[in-house]
Amino acid sequence: KNEVEQSPQNLTAQEGEFITINCSYSVGISALHWLQQHPGGGIVSLFMLSSGKKKHGRLIATINIQEKHSSLHITASHPRDSAVYICAVDSNTGNQFYFGTGTSLTVIP
């Protein structure tokens, strides 16, 4: 059983489309992270959330603590957004860090 589930696993979109990636988790958390990984391996932290909503440019992340669910939205998607998006949680029991399997996004011009 995975502590963090992401959907969809793969996503192809046309440039300009609105994109949503979902993340559900089953453990108690102190924070949830959205990460972006480009080919070659480099990982960039996009958001860290413990409640509510955060926005950075065209990216929006929301979290519902009661429902144990988070979403990452990309507005006006662009080919440079093509990457793997990974949801990760800081568990507040056992101080473990769990990762989702990632969503591979391809944005076509």
Add this chain to the structure above:
Amino acid sequence: KAGVTQTPRYLIKTRGQQVTLSCSPISGHRSVSWYQQTPGQGLQFLFEYFSETQRNKGNFPGRFSGRQFSNSRSEMNVSTLELGDSALYLCASSPSPYQETQYFGPGTRLLVL
């Protein structure tokens, strides 16, 4: 500020050997975490260090160990390498371990033959 640096970037070893990987955090960051990424298992948490003390450890065998120095630089060691240890090893740093954004290094790609 310089980002997180990891050395070496690429490494080839044979089964049974041991390897040491190094991570230099962003200046002023005192928390360093290590992760393993493989195609089959994805990203998995290895351990976290803060102020030279291991705070947390993931579900990995004792062959995987680490340490942190007084300047916050960290090393991880894998002894008696197995083929399955081939992976991308990532480290990340943050100012403290308490609900902070983590900054990832470029990773060390280890191939075990």
